[in-house]
Amino acid sequence: MSNYFERARLLFEQRRFDLAVRELQQGLAIEPDNASYHRLLALCFSQQNKPNDAIAEIDHAISLDPNHGGGHYIKAGILRDQGNLKAARSTIAEALRLDPEDTDSYSRLAAIQFDQKQVKESLATAETGLQINPEHLGCMNLRVLSLTELGQLPKAESEVLVALAIAPENPFAHAVHGWISFRQNRISAALDSFKTALRLKPDLEWARQGLVESLKARNGIYRFILGVDRFRVGMFKGPRLLLLAIPQIRALYWLMYLMVVATRPFFTVLLSFDSYGRLTLTPTEIKKSRWVAGIILFVIFMFLLPILASSR
Template sequence: MESSLLRAQKLLEQRRYDLAERELRQVLEHQPNHAGAHAMLALCHSQARRHDEAIAESRQAVGLAPDDAYVHYIHSVVLHDAGQYRQSRQAVDQAIAINPTNADYFALLASLFVTGERWKDAAESARKGLALFAEHVDCKNILAIAQVHLGQRDEARTTIRGALGEDPDNPLTHANQGWAYLHENQPKKALEHFREALRLGPGNEWAKAGLVEGLKARNPIYRLLLAYFLWMSRLDGRVRMGLIIGAYVLYRVMRGVAESVPESMPFIMPFLILYIAFVVLSWLGAPFFNLLLRLNKYGRYALNRTQRIQSNAFGAMLLLTILCAVGWLVFRVEEWAFVALSAFLMSIVVVSALGMGANFKGRQGWHMFACALGVIAAGEVAAFAIGANSWGVAMFYAFVLGVFGFTIGVNFAGARRTQV
């Protein structure tokens, strides 16, 4: 059985998970209480995205060997892959408490802090891992990510250079170099490293995401939007919220001044229009430029399945919005303006709902909420079609309130999900 276990370990290193699973099941047939085999089988399930089975196996491993740091570490890995970040943090903390001398454990903890955008904690954990093993490439990569978001660009360059020196064929390192260039507003250099990362590791999601952003950043408008997104990602969450609320308060004040002092309107109106345009772009800029990329004969291959579906749905809602808006402008039928605005708002809901990953907490409930909003919007259109305009207007306002609640709720749920 030891030979089967060794073969399984080798197959896991080679990422041949189906063959590794076969070997591990042979081990467990003869030794059903082998904690290490259960832990490795959990990894196989996790790589196949069978997250419930992976968590069940890793929990069994922990139950069989509660004092074994490795099984707690594997339990943390599969919880992380399943998007259960708080529980993953608890498991890796337990692994470190049992064995505080393994750099892999600190690398995983640092990656969890990256997920929660706790950049200082991520850098500290990565440095602890490097103190244990100075050539740990994952710790160097995570440290570089944290340094970029902390504004320590020179230090990040040095860290990435060191990681490339240790392992020049590491796709994650090239992907990190690409993201560092994006933060420096150099999309052309970023694309070179994203392409190299995907050549070395075709399944690297971090590099794929960077490649899409780099391709879209060739457009000067999206480049400005991306620069804003990346700048905001480097700020503390409370500072970000303060800026968003502050900008909205300033908008309301300027709008009030413009209404009370009509002479100031020509000077204030451009700023109000810019603010509204910026808010709309921050909501729908990414799917809009995904749509442009989708229509490009080469760019379409860079998008993943979710992004393609999002861009198709957004394109359909955008077309409906434009048609209704044109109808309102040409025929001066007020009801068409309500429908145009509803179609536009529905595009926000559709993009948000489709963007939820399989591990998004309450995903099914949010999808039902989105469907309910779609039914209300359809009822609004039907009411206008049969001449029941008062009902149509009432349903429009109910729909707007629903969209507002949906966006606030989804953003709040997403923020809580990444807390560690």
Template sequence: MVTAADPIERARTLLRLRRPADAERELRGLLAQEPQHTVGHALLSLALIEQRRADEAVQEAQESVRLAPDQWLPHYAAAQVYNRARRPDDAVTAVRAALELSPEYAPAWEVLARAHLSKAEWQPMLDAALRGLSIEPEDCDLVSLVSLAYLNLGDPGQARAAAAHAVRIDPESPTAHFVYGRAELRFGDPRRAAESFREVLRLDPGFGAARDWLVRALKERNPVYRRLSRLRGRFPQGWRLIFLLPVIPPVIAVFVILALLHWVAWVAEAWSMLRLARGRATRLLFEGAEARVAVACLGLVAAGAVLLGLGIGLGQEALGVAGASVMALVTPVQEAAHTGSPRGRAILYGWAGLLGVAVVVSVLVAEPGVALLALYASIATVWLATPVRGRLTPAV
């Protein structure tokens, strides 16, 4: 005879396998027979929040708590739902209720730490994560949260040590490598940070934030960019300084040189990625979109060089400038490919497409000025992509 425990265990397994829709079907069937099943409502709330149906998830979590306010599981599930629904205050209240009933459950301390992370409360976050580690000393996610807390508290030694420890505990954890990359980027070597973010994307190609941080790491390898970034950090509204460019011509030269250096870095990145994608030992790590983008970028460089050479040889200025503009398209294409938000990626790919159309039009109408503007806009995308990426990428 099928017992009520069977759909519960099946639902738990399906949730672990990241199949929330299947888990929801199991739980709906159970609740149709037993509408007052506390665990059923709690697990259903988790299945719904995994499908980004926040309002329904909150209702199920609240129903579970109403049915069994003296059990820790409903409060714990509700805390997870509130966290995912971006209601950190409610998450803190719920998880503290769970901890009052079961203070030795380490995952509840992790949820509390994540709630404080959402509120940018670094010391309470650290305290909660360390309390969880006192129960489960080898929990990779808790160690990663400790590292993030130390990172934001400005403790480089502890942040890097905790991040390295998280990677040792679980070398296959995207979160551990992500936090290690963050620590290296803040206090260590941007090159090692870039390697860590690449590893995150290898382990979890859908980890959108890692793409954005990879861009930062690649740019931070440029010493000029590092200095300008630190200067910009001192002026929260520093973007307004762009209006001073016409009255300070030497600054224009600095920005142009920096944009060109970024273009060179993006070309080098495409070459390195293609080598990895074609290498016998690493080809399986970089199949798919990364390899296609690398090929496309190197193709743009080759095609642009051919057009530039023809323009010079034939004495056609429009064709030559168009060739340089085609090569410059590497920057918007790479900026788009390394954007974590699907919407932001679509916007930047659309921008690259418009610039490509402008280059084609410049050749058809023999107007080098149009191609020259497209050239400037392409290399300037290294700056234009930053607000797009910042506004559309969800916080981690």
């Protein structure tokens, strides 16, 4: 492999994507049909939020070397980032067909299944990967995530601690630990884990969302609302779904749903006035939450207006 590729790979690891792209383009001027260049260039474009360029590059890489599982693995990741989970799943299936022993591909498939809310399938896929490599962090994290979603919190926590012992600087493991602590209402521990994850990987959106939720959950009322939401979600699983046919229970369900929908943006507004909390929010979140909170206040005002008028 040429010096262009080695320099580009180092720059990619340093997250200096513009410079990495420049090196790769110089290398491609000499070796235009080098699939490795195109694969790494696709990753650079993906990190630069250029999905169309990323797909074009990885498709070209696959056309040059269709039997290289890595190309399909990278394409599946790009498609997943775009939210095209169906295409991502078929693409990662091709990567596994080409290399059935690749634990990275099992980890990516488990992540896609988790995104598709197929938690049990995600758990099974992660466990398959761990049979090949018992210390694969991606599969370990997906197994823990699935266990958490299935409500097996003590088991999930014990396993994420094993992952952190293997790789104490892994931001994803810290983020997973944060969500487990959050689900257990250990808010202080969750905050510490999310902050550590973001220190290690500042652009880890999943950890940022956890930090936002944990900051809001410092308020007891918000913790109560979270409990209501968890109860609502767990009310009707399996045969219990038939209970929605009962009008009173259906009304209770929707009352809890509206309570959660109305309260969450309101607490986001409160967080935006906190000196630290506002730094964790995106401009879109702040704008949206204030818009929703304004509607809520308007509805409350219109409800109280007749009462105030009649009291005169």
